[in-house]
Amino acid sequence: MPYKPLDNKIYLASKSPRRRELLRQVGVDFELLSLRSDPARGVDVSEEAYPNEDPLAYVARVANEKGAFAWNVLQMRRHPLRPVLTADTTVTIDGLILGKPENHEEAVEMLGRLSGRTHQVLTSVAVHYTDMALQVTQVSDVRFAKLSPDAIKAYCATPEPYDKAGGYGIQGLAALFVEHIEGSHSGIMGLPLFETANLLRKAGVPL
């Protein structure tokens, strides 16, 4: 059932400040659906990958699980029903899934792996609304320059790596590492805007 624009607003179920910023950039009218303050469903979806899970399958599964979870929370809360947007971003190289580094050592190890090579950033976006579950996954190639151990250590001494997949933020200091990208800059940041806008239009959100 296509979304009848009640007030053109959607819900964003994400703690990522980048996703909020990116939606604002293109004028999407949204309300945050916070999953964490829900007494009934305190946990969020696990972002653990299955053993040997293919990175593309992983990122699509997690984005979809976040959306299904958020839609259930929304129904339980009896908020006005609107489309719910969720996403998941992961970094992959040599078939490995690089999530958020747990600590300084892990961040240093991740950046050492990305140094001087090309990796992929995969972002999957899901829109859940009534019986609709729309999804799109965007893949970008990012080539890092060769990074000196000092540059890696200095970067990992900042807070930047720790809430980001792959341990870096292209929108931040890590822009200094990026020699070349192929794909979507907004997708690398966490929300591919061209693809997300098309998905929202498919859900009937007038953009």
Ligand SMILES: Cc1cn([C@H]2C[C@H](O)[C@@H](COP(=O)(O)OP(=O)(O)OP(=O)(O)O)O2)c(=O)[nH]c1=O
């Ligand atoms: C590669 C890269 C990732 N990221 C961020 C985007 C995401 O916020 C984060 C990947 O983690 P995600 O699990 O996709 O998202 P999140 O935990 O931040 O928020 P939520 O699950 O609630 O939606 O990494 C950047 O900000 N810049 C980058 O260059």
